[in-house]
Amino acid sequence: MSVAVGIHDLSVATAAHVLDLDLLAAYQGVDPAKYHIGLGQDRMSVPGPDEDIVTMAAAAAQPIVERVGAENIRTLYLATESGVDQSKSAAVWVHRLLGLPASCRVVELKQACYAATAALQAALAQVARSPQDEVLVIGADIARYDLDSAAEATQGAGAVAMLVRADPGLVTIEPASGVFTAEVDDFWRPNGSSTAVVDGKLSVSAYLDAIVGAWDDYRARGGVDYDRIDRWCHHQPFTKMAVKAHRALAAHVGAEPDESQITASTGYNRQLGNSYTASLYLALAALLDEDDDLDGARIGFFSYGSGSVGELFAGVVSPGYRTLRRAEATRAALSARRPLSVAEYRELHANVHADDDGDRTVAPVSRGPFRFTGVEGRARRYTRA
Numbered sequence: 546m547s548v549a550v551g552i553h554d555l556s557v558a559t560a561a562h563v564l565d566l567d568l569l570a571a572y573q574g575v576d577p578a579k580y581h582i583g584l585g586q587d588r589m590s591v592p593g594p595d596e597d598i599v600t601m602a603a604a605a606a607q608p609i610v611e612r613v614g615a616e617n618i619r620t621l622y623l624a625t626e627s628g629v630d631q632s633k634s635a636a637v638w639v640h641r642l643l644g645l646p647a648s649c650r651v652v653e654l655k656q657a658c659y660a661a662t663a664a665l666q667a668a669l670a671q672v673a674r675s676p677q678d679e680v681l682v683i684g685a686d687i688a689r690y691d692l693d694s695a696a697e698a699t700q701g702a703g704a705v706a707m708l709v710r711a712d713p714g715l716v717t718i719e720p721a722s723g724v725f726t727a728e729v730d731d732f733w734r735p736n737g738s739s740t741a742v743v744d745g746k747l748s749v750s751a752y753l754d755a756i757v758g759a760w761d762d763y764r765a766r767g768g769v770d771y772d773r774i775d776r777w778c779h780h781q782p783f784t785k786m787a788v789k790a791h792r793a794l795a796a797h798v799g800a801e802p803d804e805s806q807i808t809a810s811t812g813y814n815r816q817l818g819n820s821y822t823a824s825l826y827l828a829l830a831a832l833l834d835e836d837d838d839l840d841g842a843r844i845g846f847f848s849y850g851s852g853s854v855g856e857l858f859a860g861v862v863s864p865g866y867r868t869l870r871r872a873e874a875t876r877a878a879l880s881a882r883r884p885l886s887v888a889e890y891r892e893l894h895a896n897v898h899a900d901d902d903g904d905r906t907v908a909p910v911s912r913g914p915f916r917f918t919g920v921e922g923r924a925r926r927y928t929r930a
């Protein structure tokens with residue numbers, strides 16, 4: 546007998562600071578409506594020097610471990626494109642900070658913004674085979690582009706942790722899945738660079754090619770009709786991208802796009818900015834937190850990672866999901882961010898260097914539960930705050 550597997554818990558973390566895009570628009574001499582309406586973004590999270598993907602990933606996962614315990618967590622997947630080492634998985638530091646058992650498989654995955662979905666699929670397969678296992682899947686990223694570039698307003702930082710298990714309390718993920726891969730130079734981050742190289746227009750068209758290709762594969766592999774999907778969560782590098790994706794897919798299947806199916810999913814991304822691997826699952830958190838009427842609803846998910854890989858799948862919301870969601874904590878994390886001036890933001894941005902691995906001590910700045918304390922013998926050091 547097949548067992549229901551899916552997402553049982555979902556928890557969000559972000560960085561210590563926030564930049565209001567009105568301030569950035571004024572500094573750049575750009576109409577703020579371009580950001581609020583054209584891109585669908587209001588603010589972006591900005592990390593302090595003592596934060597990175599390890600601290601955000603651990604901060605996102607800690608409430609889950611506190612709620613369910615660590616004993617059954619057999620695998621920890623950390624998906625990121627903001628890796629802090631070329632060899633050691635960032636997940637190993639997270640494993641220690643969370644106090645997970647030694648009998649736990651730990652690895653980091655990379656394929657731009659897509660990798661958390663690969664991790665989720667691997668987790669689902671593991672739990673389907675061994676239903677007593679629990680798997681922690683974390684997407685954590687810092688979206689950084691060059692100062693004064695067209696992409697600057699689409700930065701951000703955040704992490705989403707998910708517990709995958711049998712009989713999930715939030716969303717049962719259905720087996721059908723559609724995938725699409727095409728090699729394309731729309732976005733990448735060369736070794737030694739702390740900012741991504743992006744051909745923004747190409748990334749938008751590559752994303753739209755991927756959703757259509759993944760949909761066709763999803764249907765060919767037994768996925769449900771378009772009209773049996775009640776809500777959608779799309780990867781959101783900026784929330785207007787979800788609108789573009791929604792319209793493109795509706796046009797492809799010959800349906801009228803219903804934008805009320807995506808509105809609730811954009812609430813957190815609009816405030817936090819791009820969080821790459823975490824962005825799709827931040828959309829899910831926003832939808833579950835905002836919508837009280839999702840019992841039994843089917844959600845369509847589209848995951849995109851530049852370079853490029855897309856995957857489309859669906860899940861059904863568990864009755865009673867309201868008792869497990871964490872809206873209050875997510876809203877508190879967003880409102881705890883310290884607002885930056887443009888000058889402060891630019892200084893923080895200018896002080897990040899990808900090849901900065903020399904020994905140093907980093908003073909505490911953020912108020913999160915975990916901190917990056919510096920580099921000793923060229924090895925990164927982390928601690929509980």
Ligand code: COA
Pocket residue numbers: 576578579580582583584695696697698699743744745746748749752782783786851
């Ligand atoms: N009021 C309302 N809307 C406005 C406006 C104004 N005053 N000024 C511009 N806009 C709209 C534009 O019409 C456009 O909307 P559309 O895409 O629906 O046509 C939108 O704002 C963006 O304007 P555009 O001139 O295309 O922006 P840009 O060239 O400066 O850059 C990106 C936009 C997304 C390409 C850029 O931010 C980027 O490269 N981001 C990173 C890459 C990324 O996120 N890719 C997504 C796929 S992974």
